[in-house]
Amino acid sequence: MDLGLDRLSSAIADMGSLAQQSVIRAIEAYTKGERISSQALDNAKQLSILGEEIDELAVELLARFQPVATDLRYIKSCLEISYGFQRFGRYAYDIAQVLEMAGDLSSCDKTIIERLSHHVDTMILDSIQSFKTRDEKLARTLRDRDEEVDRTYLTVTRQLFHGGSTTVGCALASTLVLRYLERIADHACHIADSVIYIATGKKI
Amino acid sequence: MHEVSHGAWTKGHVSLDGEDMYAPDKDPVKVRRKIGLVFQKPNPFPTMSVYDNVAAGLRLSGVRNEKLLGTKVQENLIQAFLWEEDRDRLGESGASLSGGQQQRLCIARALAVEPQVVLMDEPCSALDPVATAKIEELISHLKEKYTVIVVTHNMQQAARISDVTGFLYYGRLIEYGPTRDIFENPSNELTERYISGKFG
Numbered sequence: 001m002d003l004g005l006d007r008l009s010s011a012i013a014d015m016g017s018l019a020q021q022s023v024i025r026a027i028e029a030y031t032k033g034e035r036i037s038s039q040a041l042d043n044a045k046q047l048s049i050l051g052e053e054i055d056e057l058a059v060e061l062l063a064r065f066q067p068v069a070t071d072l073r074y075i076k077s078c079l080e081i082s083y084g085f086q087r088f089g090r091y092a093y094d095i096a097q098v099l100e101m102a103g104d105l106s107s108c109d110k111t112i113i114e115r116l117s118h119h120v121d122t123m124i125l126d127s128i129q130s131f132k133t134r135d136e137k138l139a140r141t142l143r144d145r146d147e148e149v150d151r152t153y154l155t156v157t158r159q160l161f162h163g164g165s166t167t168v169g170c171a172l173a174s175t176l177v178l179r180y181l182e183r184i185a186d187h188a189c190h191i192a193d194s195v196i197y198i199a200t201g202k203k204i
Numbered sequence: 205m206h207e208v209s210h211g212a213w214t215k216g217h218v219s220l221d222g223e224d225m226y227a228p229d230k231d232p233v234k235v236r237r238k239i240g241l242v243f244q245k246p247n248p249f250p251t252m253s254v255y256d257n258v259a260a261g262l263r264l265s266g267v268r269n270e271k272l273l274g275t276k277v278q279e280n281l282i283q284a285f286l287w288e289e290d291r292d293r294l295g296e297s298g299a300s301l302s303g304g305q306q307q308r309l310c311i312a313r314a315l316a317v318e319p320q321v322v323l324m325d326e327p328c329s330a331l332d333p334v335a336t337a338k339i340e341e342l343i344s345h346l347k348e349k350y351t352v353i354v355v356t357h358n359m360q361q362a363a364r365i366s367d368v369t370g371f372l373y374y375g376r377l378i379e380y381g382p383t384r385d386i387f388e389n390p391s392n393e394l395t396e397r398y399i400s401g402k403f404g
Contacts, residue, residue, distance in 0.1 A: 073389070
């Protein structure tokens with residue numbers, strides 16, 4: 001059982017690292033005007049394969065060892081966290097696709113998204129870190145930090161709806177990328193919620 | 205039965221409806237009428253038929269009416285999920301049944317005297333998984349009508365069949381609560397380690 005749990009932790013760590021890199025790379029591509037959809041798709045597929053491995057391992061552990069208490073909560077959480085990481089990969093690919101469709105965005109104002117992406121990146125990092133070290137205190141900071149993401153997303157989208165000086169292409173790209181960042185931040189929160197569940201047994 | 209064992213002693217309290225079951229003035233026979241017992245190893249009376257095993261307790265209580273006895277035997281064999289399988293074997297020795305059937309016969313025998321509580325001590329530990337599943341299904345059915353207390357070392361069995369679980373360790377009640385809480389989020393560290401098999 002302990003060996004199985006170690007394998008599960010290791011697979012989750014691999015997924016977390018790949019998922020985080022995918023998101024960072026997608027945002028970097030947005031700011032630098034790069035096209036990376038093929039690489040983002042590969043990462044998303046790789047995350048999906050790792051997710052399937054985690055599913056199989058978790059089911060095997062459940063069937064063979066009938067885990068209870070912390071072990072049970074840990075395995076259940078691994079399944080949810082694995083899904084969260086797969087979503088990171090998928091949203092990174094969605095951002096990459098937006099860049100493909102939008103073409104040249106060099107004239108767009110990217111300040112807000114750059115700032116927000118840095119904020120979301122630290123949320124992803126801390127959600128992964130809190131899981132690795134089962135740091136309930138760190139996990140509890142995520143929900144508050146998500147509020148800024150939601151606020152920014154709503155404010156910018158509202159402004160764009162009511163017209164502005166930007167072009168349709170810039171507006172559309174900003175809205176979609178912001179939307180994906182908002183979703184990514186939400187999944188980081190779900191991961192942190194799972195950490196709290198593992199530590200306390202309480203569902204957030 | 206401890207009172208007939210030389211040097212046996214009891215400690216602590218067991219109360220039923222507010223009455224101390226270990227009180228010196230408590231009549232053990234009356235206690236046994238309230239609490240039906242089922243043991244680890246199926247122990248039907250070997251010289252008695254299936255029918256007589258179930259009727260034994262009632263006869264001891266003075267029931268002589270054969271028609272009533274027949275009805276009660278049938279009712280309790282039905283309750284113990286044994287009637288359909290053994291209705292044609294009522295005259296055969298209880299010891300001729302399979303292990304799982306013998307255990308269900310013992311349950312029928314315990315139920316026949318209409319106890320308030322059925323106490324089962326490791327009722328499935330001598331049985332194969334199929335017979336175990338039948339007993340567990342029976343327990344789940346019986347708990348609608350009786351208070352069933354099962355002593356088990358099988359964590360999964362406790363998790364499967366009970367509504368509330370008590371964790372006893374060296375005679376001390378360490379934790380008691382809804383089964384789901386005990387197995388998903390126990391509040392005591394000792395419980396957590398024991399049910400996870402991380403002891404010692």
